[in-house]
Amino acid sequence: MKRTPHLLAIQSHVVFGHAGNGAAVFPMQRMGVNVWPLNTVQFSNHTQYGQWAGEVLAPQQIPALVQGIAAIGELGNCDAVLSGYLGSAAQGRAILEVVRQVKEQNPNALYLCDPVMGHPEKGCIVSPEVSEFLLEEAAALADLLCPNQLELDSFCGRSPSSLQDCVAMARSLLARGPKAVLVKHLAYPGKAADQFEMLLVSEQGSWLLQRPLLAFPRQPVGVGDLTSGLFLARLLLGDEPVAAFELAAAAVHEVLLETQACASYELELVRAQDRIVHPRLRFEAIKLRS
16 A cells, blocks of 8 residues: 655644635645644634734744654654744744754655745735745745745745746746745736636746636635645645646635635635545646746
């Protein structure tokens, strides 16, 4: 029997709804990955409701919890670390120490950094020190970097002028250390208004993926967390990067279709669980000319 992959997911969690680990853990488990969730914050609900309760995990608790896993002899079974929303830069530095420890135990382990920098207009707040940490420290250790367009702009210090410029911006991040950059949501002058576009860039090339843009009264939260988690899960299950990119996009689209059909603000992960594993639709990633 093929070994089940193990993944340490270090990001936020909400008691109600789906964001951070609350958006990624169940779909990754449903995909067939054994997930170890470590919550950087635990909030009552995601912050885009405008009010929430909860607390941020003390940074020293992150290595302490991981050391507990090491003490029972299991850390060497960790195949990947995923990081997302951070409550502080100190948490981020603690995560990087964990990544180093995991890679000492398993040199083949992957680190996917989802560099959540916030979106003040939507009510997603991240402190400037966290953004600086992601730009200056986290990217250098990441094997995989999964920014959205706003985060790509922050990394590069500018906005794109075209699709080709988006590719150039993503490609420039490879020099910082990542083996691949997945831009989860493209926005650039001239982009078709009815299409949702994503980009995968590695040393092997650049691929554009388009799927229909679905309309919502309020865009659901957690889509990026879901995308990053599913992409990493597919890689751990043995897919090549482009196939993992396509399958993750298809699964996310299935979740959004179900969410739209239910007129829900929260992602309908449970209702869409079978189609996360077996999407009915497939979107081809088109290789772009260099």
